[in-house]
Every structure is written in C-alpha cells, then in structure tokens.
Amino acid sequence: MSQARDHGDDHWTTRRPFRSLKNVLPVLPLLIVAVVALVDIVGGAGMIWLPLLAAGPALAATTNRPRGVLCVGLLAAALSTALGVQDAVRGRELLAVLSAVVAVTLASALTSALRRRRERVLADVRSVAEAAQHALLKPVPETVGPFRAAVRYSAAAAEARIGGDLYALVATPYGVRMIVGDVRGKGLPAVGTAALVLGVFREAAYDEPDLLAVVGRIERSLARNLGGDDFVTAVVAGYPRPGHLEVINCGHAPPLLVRESGDVVPLDPARPTPPLGLRALSGEAPSLQVLPFADGEQLLLYTDGVTEARDQDREFYPLAEGLARHVSEEPARTLTALHDELLAHVGGRLHDDAALLLLRKPPLPEPVAAAAADTDADTDADAAPVAP
Structure with a gap:
C-alpha cells in the first residue's frame, strides 16, 4: 500500500534534527548543573549562583523519568552543599538553598511521573486511532483489477491520524469501483459520517449492478442518519468494462484525467449534482457520465484539502x-x-484533511491488446440488434 500517515506513511516520520535533539535533551539538565557549579568555582560568588542549581531537576522533569529527576536533584543538592561549604556560606542560607533544591526536585519528579502517564495514555489513544483508521480507511493494494493504484492521506489533526476525508477502492463483479469524499466538518462526528458512507459504499458496490443505485443507497442511508445541515461531497466512479469510465460527481472537485500524452484534463460534471445528504432539499437526482478511459491514462481523485492548501502568500496549490x-x-x-510538493507549499503542515487517490491503467502488451480488441468487437456484434 502507498499511503501516508500525514495516514506520514509519511503525515508521520520523525526528522533527523528532531531525533538528534531528542537524544541530547536528557543530558541537558546535567550540563546546566555542571555549568552552574563551574561558574561558582571560578567566580567564587557563593550564594549568587547556588540557587540556580535547582534549574537542573526542574528541566529534567520535561525530558527524564522520575528516577532521572531524583538523580539530578541529588547531584544538585550535593554540589550546593559542597560549594556552600567551600564558599563559607552561612548555615541558614545554605539550608534555604538545599530546601529549595529538594522542593524543586520532588515537584519535578511528580511532574515527570504525570507526564509519563499522559504519554502512555496518548500512545494508547494513537494506537486505537491507528486501528480505527485501518478499519475505516482500508489499505489500498498496489494492483486492483487492471489498475495500479496509490493513496496519500493526511489528517489535519496529526495526533488523531484520521479525519473527515474518505476513500475506498474495491474490485467487484461489476468492475473496479471507487469513492473519494469529504465530510462537512471535522472531529469525531465527521469520522462517524465517513465510516457510515464507506460502509454503505463497500456493501452496495458489490450488490448493485448500476453505479447510480450505489449512490442511491448511500443517499438513503445519509438521509436517515445525518442532521439537516450535514452533507458529504463525493466522487463515485467505476470501470465496468475496458475503455469505459463511469463518474458520478456529487458536489465534489472534478477528477483529473492524465492522458497518455501527459496532458491533464479536469472531468467537470455535465450537470451539477448536489452533495450526498442534500438530495431531499434540492430534489435533483445524480447524473452518470460515461467517459472514455484508454490504456496508459491515469485518473486522480482528491479532496479540497489539496486544492485549497495555501502558501504564506495565500496562494492555492496548483494541483493540475x-x-x-x-x-x-x-x-x-x-x-x-x-505530497512532498504540497507540504512544501504550505510550509510543512496542512490545515485541512487531504486525500489523493491515483489510478493508472497500464497499456496491454500488443498480442493481449489485439485479443482484447477482437473480444470487444465480438461482444458488440452479438449485442447489436438484428434487422428483420
């Protein structure tokens, strides 16, 4: 599967500078304690620098486990005692410094324990989110029917890893069928609606010979379950037989067709159709477009998180x-x-869910293509009406 976990296979790899910084941070509290002690030894300033030793365990709370915090605090307390005796600090003042170091160390150890507990909870939540993502947005294999396929998906809420965009690509008895859509809104309600749409699509795609009937079943399900202001924009497409592409666009961005020459052509709908969930308000039924789709051509379906991504000058990303x-x-x-160019365009972080689904119909070898053409010609001849 080619899929981003920005879903980073890629909305999630750690960059090398951050990995290096992560390795250095646990040592930083010890360095701070050592620097304060060195400054005190060289300058002999006594009480001026000793209270800064408490910065060591305080910083350790953000990077170390509680045991590490206590070790840094013990070192800071030992150094403050030794330096206080060396600098002839009065007993009462030295006791105040030690009390501050001990208090900061204990508070920092507690903070570290709470931080680690939150990290474990977050890890569990992310694990559940990944499981939900795999159940909702199932991996797309590299080959589906006659197509080679790839997907890139990036959720705006990076920690959640799932959002309101949806996609599916399935091989059915009626050819390869696919859907790419965008649920109005974000968060858990959008995820629930996306799950509903994908569940109905996967079931109907196998059952319904007519692609319009697939869309009709999704529409009826949404009418029963969505609120009055909710809707889903989507493109539902099918490849029922060689050379023919069926497209139903329900208020979504037009797919892009890449011809074998490299030209990119938007497949604008012949008749605009309202988004899924709004048919009862508009009274308009979806329309089916049948378009030629030759070997070697490619089809890109996407969501508006791609085309509406802006750079620092507020310019949209030119997808075509x-x-x-x-x-x-x-x-x-x-x-x-x-995907890499899109992230560079927006400065590294998308602010809306974005999905890309690309299909390519590889050209058939010449002998196979000739045999397929003969089969299609025989089929067309058999289907032609006989004159009386």
Whole structure:
C-alpha cells in the first residue's frame, strides 16, 4: 500500500534534527548543573549562583523519568552543599538553598511521573486511532483489477491520524469501483459520517449492478442518519468494462484525467449534482457520465484539502500543474512527489484533511491488446440488434 500517515506513511516520520535533539535533551539538565557549579568555582560568588542549581531537576522533569529527576536533584543538592561549604556560606542560607533544591526536585519528579502517564495514555489513544483508521480507511493494494493504484492521506489533526476525508477502492463483479469524499466538518462526528458512507459504499458496490443505485443507497442511508445541515461531497466512479469510465460527481472537485500524452484534463460534471445528504432539499437526482478511459491514462481523485492548501502568500496549490510536472508510470512515485510538493507549499503542515487517490491503467502488451480488441468487437456484434 502507498499511503501516508500525514495516514506520514509519511503525515508521520520523525526528522533527523528532531531525533538528534531528542537524544541530547536528557543530558541537558546535567550540563546546566555542571555549568552552574563551574561558574561558582571560578567566580567564587557563593550564594549568587547556588540557587540556580535547582534549574537542573526542574528541566529534567520535561525530558527524564522520575528516577532521572531524583538523580539530578541529588547531584544538585550535593554540589550546593559542597560549594556552600567551600564558599563559607552561612548555615541558614545554605539550608534555604538545599530546601529549595529538594522542593524543586520532588515537584519535578511528580511532574515527570504525570507526564509519563499522559504519554502512555496518548500512545494508547494513537494506537486505537491507528486501528480505527485501518478499519475505516482500508489499505489500498498496489494492483486492483487492471489498475495500479496509490493513496496519500493526511489528517489535519496529526495526533488523531484520521479525519473527515474518505476513500475506498474495491474490485467487484461489476468492475473496479471507487469513492473519494469529504465530510462537512471535522472531529469525531465527521469520522462517524465517513465510516457510515464507506460502509454503505463497500456493501452496495458489490450488490448493485448500476453505479447510480450505489449512490442511491448511500443517499438513503445519509438521509436517515445525518442532521439537516450535514452533507458529504463525493466522487463515485467505476470501470465496468475496458475503455469505459463511469463518474458520478456529487458536489465534489472534478477528477483529473492524465492522458497518455501527459496532458491533464479536469472531468467537470455535465450537470451539477448536489452533495450526498442534500438530495431531499434540492430534489435533483445524480447524473452518470460515461467517459472514455484508454490504456496508459491515469485518473486522480482528491479532496479540497489539496486544492485549497495555501502558501504564506495565500496562494492555492496548483494541483493540475503539479500533477503534470510529477506524473510517471508509477502512481506511488507520482503521489509521493505531489505530497512532498504540497507540504512544501504550505510550509510543512496542512490545515485541512487531504486525500489523493491515483489510478493508472497500464497499456496491454500488443498480442493481449489485439485479443482484447477482437473480444470487444465480438461482444458488440452479438449485442447489436438484428434487422428483420
């Protein structure tokens, strides 16, 4: 599967500078204690520097376990005692310094314990979120039916790893079928709606010979479960037979068709259709477009988190131009380049969920293509009406 966990396979790798910094931070409290002690030894300032030794265990609370905090605090207390005796600090003042170091150490140890507990809870939540993501947004294999496929998905809430964008790609008795959509809103309600849409789609895609019937079942399910202001924009597409692409666009951004020449063409709907969940208000039924889809061509479905991503100058990301620049024979490579360019465009962090689904129909070898063409011609001849 080619899938981002920004879903970073990629909305989640740790960069090397941050890994290096993470390795240095646990040692930083010891360095601070050592620097304060060195300054005191060199300057001989006595009480001026000794209270700063408490900064060591205080900082350790953010990077170390409670045992590490206590060790740093013990070192700070020992050094403050030794330096206080060396600098002839009065007993009452030295006792005040030791009391401050001990108090800060104990408070920091407690803070460290609470921090580690929160980290464990967060790790559990992220583990559950990943399991939910795999159940909701199932991995897309590299090959589905006659297509090579790839997916990149980035949730705006990076810790949650799932959001309101949805996608699915399934091989059915009626050909390969797919959906890419965007639920209005964010958070858990959007995730619940996305789960509902995907569940109905996966079931209906196998049962319904007609792609319009698949959309109808999703619409009826949403009508029973959504509120009056909720809706889902989506593109539902199918490849029922060689050379024919069916597209139903329900208020969503138009898919992009990449011709074998490299030209990128938006597949604008012939008749606008309202988003899923709003048919009862508009009274309009979805329309089915049947378009040619030749071997070697590619189809990109995406959500508005991609096209509405802005840079620091508030300029939208030019998806069609980016796709034309990075298109290749490997969908995974194309989407990796697109995703990296998108993140660079926005400065490294998306502010909306974004999904990309790319399909490529590899050209058939010449003997196989000739046999397929003969089969299609025979099928068309058999289906032609006989004159009386």
